[in-house]
Amino acid sequence: MDAEDAFQKGLLSLLLNIETGKYQYQPGTRVTTVVFEYCKRVWLTELKSARLRMRGAMPDVVDTADSADILEDLERLDVVKTVRSSLEQLKDDCRQLIEWFYVDELSLREIAERLGMKESSARSKRYSCAEKLKSFYEQAAHKQGL
Known part of the structure; x- marks a missing residue:
């Protein structure tokens, strides 16, 4: 307290x-x-x-090393918040695909089966969604000075 x-x-x-x-x-x-x-x-x-x-x-x-560690943790927390807000800006299908691929670590073949498309189409969609996420993140990070 x-x-x-x-x-x-x-x-x-x-x-x-x-x-x-x-x-x-x-x-x-x-x-x-x-x-x-x-x-x-x-x-x-x-x-x-x-x-x-x-x-x-x-x-x-x-101990100033502890201070540096805390600062790094705070900065890391800012990055995580920015990524989360960027994910929220994605459309539902893109957000789901990104989560399946990066969080759940599903293969593109498994994702394609779930979405009812070819693996090459899932690969293209993943790339497109990742680029959108990157764009949203860069905009937010620029605004926040990260």
């Missing part, structure tokens, strides 16, 4: 700094990095506070 509180306080601090003009967005800066840094500062302040001092000693050094 303390981590959740620190996260909320960090977001609030960021929003207040944006509103007051203390924080100015700089192109090329990832929002996840900024949010993480604000939350990390709040968390470290909480650890130093008297309220938590009795629970354990404050470490002398903060």
Whole structure:
């Protein structure tokens, strides 16, 4: 619960700094990095506070490798969300074909049988659907700065 509180306080601090003009967005800066840094500062302040001092000693050094891992996880989560939203933009038949091929790992022969078409037609349709998905992903990623 303390981590959740620190996260909320960090977001609030960021929003207040944006509103007051203390924080100015700089192109090329990832929002996840900024949010993480604000939350990390709040968390470290909480650890130093008297309220938590009795629970354990404050470490002398903060492991920055953990910070990098968390940032990578947040960025990976952004990519997954973007892929999911891109999949939702596909028509049902394309989304189903992509899921069968990439998630369920069905062969093109099995997919063709399910769709009642030739294997070469299923291959062409899979390529077309994958290109549409790629296009949707690139548009969304560009908007989000991924």
